[in-house]
Amino acid sequence: MALKELTSREEDYSQWYNNLVVKADLAESSAVRGCMVIKPYGYAIWEKIQRKLDDMFKETGHQNAYFPLFIPKSFLSKEADHVEGFAKECAVVTHYRLKTNPNGTGVVVDPAAKLEEELIVRPTSETIIWNTYKNWINSYRDLPILCNQWANVVRWEMRTRLFLRTAEFLWQEGHTAHATSDEAMEEAKRMLHVYADFVENYMAVPVIKGVKSANERFAGAVETFCIEALMQDGKALQAGTSHFLGQNFAKAFDVKFSDKNNQLDYVWATSWGVSTRLMGALIMAHSDNNGLVLPPNLAPFQVVIVPIYKGEEQLNAINAKVEGLICELKSLGISVKYDNADNKKPGWKFSEYELKGVPVRIAMGQRDMENNTVELMRRDTLEKETVSFDGLAARIKSLLEEMQQNIYKKAFDYRTSVTRTVDTYDEFKVEIEKGGFILAHWDGTTETEEKIKEDTKATIRCIPMDEIHTADGHVIGNEPGKCMVTGRPSARRVVFARAY
């Protein structure tokens, strides 16, 4: 137990997170600066995320494909904003061979094997993909193209944190091509809604859907849509983005199509992505001082059964009784682990599965055998109760559904409790220190946005698309007002926060 003890959230939130990621066997740092190892338990959660998102992409008509890891350096320069955003910190391949060190120790780069043009390890794939689409598109009949790829990408971040910001991360990137601006815009919004649906209903994390300010836009996008989540320390986390790219990449890579009237025009584009960063959001949104809290929809296993016994005879009796329950749970689509390993004590197992966020724990001892009961614990509230063995599978099924709702509701209520309006900049400077989402008026200029960021470290998370409920019961929509900093007109309140 001592080995597994976590720093508490109250003591040091950041340390609590780092601790939890490592101790719950989710991920760890590697020998390569800024690159992580995703451990089997963490990867099992990522696989559930992947599988569900992949299904949702396919249901909305997308297909997977795979594009090269490397991007010729010159491609990055073709879209002016894009190069500004992505050429800065990236891994550059300059050589293609090593040779034995002339002094006999190890290997060195072979200077004779220098590439004519350097290759960049993809930080995102718009350029290589649009260079490919050029050959796929001639006429409107070739459109739309609705591709997605699951891939690793590299951005040379200076300050890294497991899952939240790593030099290499895993993600999916959708890249679509359309005949009209409207269709591309519709696609960009559709995928934002898919992301919001997934994050709210599977990750149980409420999000605000919105539009990024020009300053926070993806490099090369005309419009960036995003979903913003709130972590338990009151900091925001961007959970996914979907970009309307206009004709920027089509122009950069000269991708034209002939329409039904045989007129040539540039193709319209979107791109959208979520990454292993979602793992960070999942962990930070729900977990507690005992460890992970996983929403049942994403738990690698939803139920663990721990027998408590003395001697083989008692164990055999429990084994026999539990067998039918396991079958019944599986037939209800519930994943279950029966841990009757004899080299660990029940108490050790209890804290281990709490740490790993297994939603439901069932303990079964001698008295339970006699009374036809089990002890059932739900991870979200840590409540225990003794319940009848009869009808247990059905009871667990509805409990898991209830927990999924409850975990969402808890996060939603917390978010609402720290979401408020602020009307003056003085008040803003005080309030921003307390964390949470602040809805304030802004004059729409990059200058004001940057001043606020410089003064307070707060950024505009988004210009929200929907109404937002605040702690004091107001519903904030499209009401105009005056910028809290400059007093100039503001079309509507926008969402400020400090963010990951």
Next chain:
Amino acid sequence: MALKELTSREEDYSQWYNNLVVKADLAESSAVRGCMVIKPYGYAIWEKIQRKLDDMFKETGHQNAYFPLFIPKSFLSKEADHVEGFAKECAVVTHYRLKTNPNGTGVVVDPAAKLEEELIVRPTSETIIWNTYKNWINSYRDLPILCNQWANVVRWEMRTRLFLRTAEFLWQEGHTAHATSDEAMEEAKRMLHVYADFVENYMAVPVIKGVKSANERFAGAVETFCIEALMQDGKALQAGTSHFLGQNFAKAFDVKFSDKNNQLDYVWATSWGVSTRLMGALIMAHSDNNGLVLPPNLAPFQVVIVPIYKGEEQLNAINAKVEGLICELKSLGISVKYDNADNKKPGWKFSEYELKGVPVRIAMGQRDMENNTVELMRRDTLEKETVSFDGLAARIKSLLEEMQQNIYKKAFDYRTSVTRTVDTYDEFKVEIEKGGFILAHWDGTTETEEKIKEDTKATIRCIPMDEIHTADGHVIGNEPGKCMVTGRPSARRVVFARAY
């Protein structure tokens, strides 16, 4: 049709393959030398391969994880044989930043951003993984570790061909750690059998299981097991390998464990992998001059239905009739595409789906509507027949099973027909020109093996583990003999071929 025409296999096998990969929308070359784009139809087949293999790995107790893309240069040198095999041709990252070219055109590598130690894009991950396992393993209780990763890897090949040999490719690599030599050896063999099972029963490609000669062993392995397949041009293709690594990597990375008696020992290891090369094997083993032939178990869709009609009324009638069939097929687990697009002619669709290897094609025209029939074509034999609409789904289900068997049998019979024994080197030199597998005696030395390779371009594919049937009806097992080159004693015949 003209657009899609393939070079025939007889005319130019190599050109036929390249043509087919591109025209069937499987993959294409990219702007990056040696790197391919895997197109949606090709990727859909790869996803089926992945999904099934992943299930088989999990059924045998393995878990997925993810390790860094980059390997510090010094890691490669830690295992002496390994560095010889893999340091030669690899992508080397030397810098982590680009900057605007001082002359204002594009971007250049920032010389100030040079890495202290170069990073290698993984050609395989033994080194980075064993460096990680060092921290995971203390005692026998931590063993075995049974991890797999799905990843991209890069080997800077000079002569590349789509799927068969590309600079970047996709693969899975299993890396396991064990307390005993026996257990590791058992694991290496288990995974070889998993591969053979998959390749034979899903890809419908018969394989010879065997052991590599010392010369053909994986760099760093004590023993390499392999499965060898035969392509239609008589050349062999290594379809998968599984390595018993002994304690080589544990020693290189100092990974020890304490056993039950508290004695320290180095950990025993295996690694095993298959790659997108399997796509090449799948294509080359079965396809014909009309295009791809896909075994039903791996076809992205197994049935295509094409309506033949004049006017909307006829189409509506066919749509209505087909609807129930589609539901019935889906309920039998059969994937189906109904192509009633009106911008392509039936003839065009027929050749398109032949090219793409869709196992079963159903055409339904006006006469079929009147007679309650359909025209059914099976892709493997190109046989057409008119059959009743009644009981069609069940008929298709058994036809797909029959086709899966038939495609395997055809490949198996072909292989047997070109598998023969040879006893003299003169005869060998004549026979090897004809392609196929040649079973001949070899004295077991690398010198003889290399002489044969130099003289004839033939390599020892493997020392087979099972009996092999030859064209003339013999069954070749463990019979000793004399080396065809040196006359020295040979323990048993080994398998020679020219190979991809």
